[in-house]
Amino acid sequence: MLRYTIHRLISLLPVMLIVSIITFMIVHLTPGNPAFLILGEDASQESIENLEKQLGLDKPVVVQFLDWIANILKGDLGQSVYSSEPVLQIILDHFGPTISLTILALFFILLIGIPTAIFTVWKRNTLLDPAFISLSLIGVSIPEFWFAMLLVLGFAVAIPIFPVAGYIPFADGMLDWLYHLVLPAFVLAAVEIGLIARMLRDGMLESVNQDYTRTARAKGVKESTVLMKHVFSNALIPTTTVLGATIAGLLGGTVIIETMFTIPGIGQLLIDSIHRRDYPVIQGVILFIAGIYVIVNLVVDLLYAILDPRIRYD
Incomplete structure (x- = not known):
């Protein structure tokens, strides 16, 4: 290893x-x-x-x-031609909001996507299965900006539960931080929930009728135990791959959502730098995003050996 x-x-x-x-x-x-x-x-x-x-x-x-x-x-990404600040420091200052948005969006993805996939496999061959497929396709197909506008109109304008835009750092109060990030995080999660749940469901369906699962049922093991102990664990490999790409995309900055909700993250920094022709910052941000992708892919590959003991890197 x-x-x-x-x-x-x-x-x-x-x-x-x-x-x-x-x-x-x-x-x-x-x-x-x-x-x-x-x-x-x-x-x-x-x-x-x-x-x-x-x-x-x-x-x-x-x-x-x-x-x-x-x-x-030498560890120097240069200085911004707009503010004369070190590029690395600018990126790190804007990375905090992006991390916050990623963590909350990932929480929604795992909280909704995984139980939904397990439940549909448990209730397979019922009306819930085609309904789930239809909803997952709708979720993947919905444009982020359109869904974001719907949520803003519904829960920030018509029913003013959440703020229209803005960001509060976690250090200034967890409740205010959560209050400002719920809508944008849910928008990002809604697009990915259908994909993650669909991948997990398909992986579980491939294992649900394998010899080892039929043997477990023949021994009197409950169906819920079979699904969680045998089927679910074997379906994690392809799901982890998609989840890794999702995390990398979120950490790389969600340009549309951060711009719409005025979140000072990596995505908005990139857009502002392009408008200013701030070459060092643009180059630094893109290189930083590329580094995130390759590191996340490496971590995902290493997780394969943990999730599946049959995988060994010699």
Whole structure:
């Protein structure tokens, strides 16, 4: 296991290098002059050129990229051209709201998705099964922004139970933190609940009539015990894969939801930085998101060996 983990960590380096090259080229090939945007339309050409020199934008693109990579290897993602703050610090400051939103959304996903899947397998071959399939398809198909607007109109405008937008840090009070995140977290969870529950249900149905489950029933084991002890555990591998991708997506920043609900997370930071042509922040955020994806995928692979003792990484 240790040897496999080290090998996977080393293999992440070329992946991150490719991501960094693509990110850098896309960002720097887009039109727009950050120096002009910072100084405004009334700035003189001399002032713009001086700021470009100060920010290093007057250098060739290849030199800028090599300087950026060299700084990354030192743990420095650069400074924002908009606020002059370290990019890494800006990302960490905005990562807290994204983590909060992810944790609450994941709580809703697990709380609703897993029991629903188990219950539909238990009541398989009844009217609940096609009803569940229809609801899961609807949940996956609903656009996030449309569902978010419905919830805001229903539970923040027509019936003012929750706030329309805003974010309160957890340190300022758990109830206020929860109060502001319930709607956006439920929107994110609603889209994923159907997918997670459907994957878990399909995995359980593949195991429900296997030889080992029939043997357990023949020994007099209760159906609920068979489902939880034998069927459920064997269906966790594909579900964990989908759940890992879901967590990575949530941690990477949910641009639409964070923007709609004015949550100062990674997604909103990326949008604001694009509007400002803040190259270092854009590059840093995208690289940070890519790192989250590869690390979560690594953790999911390592969890396979814990969930299924038959899997060994030699």
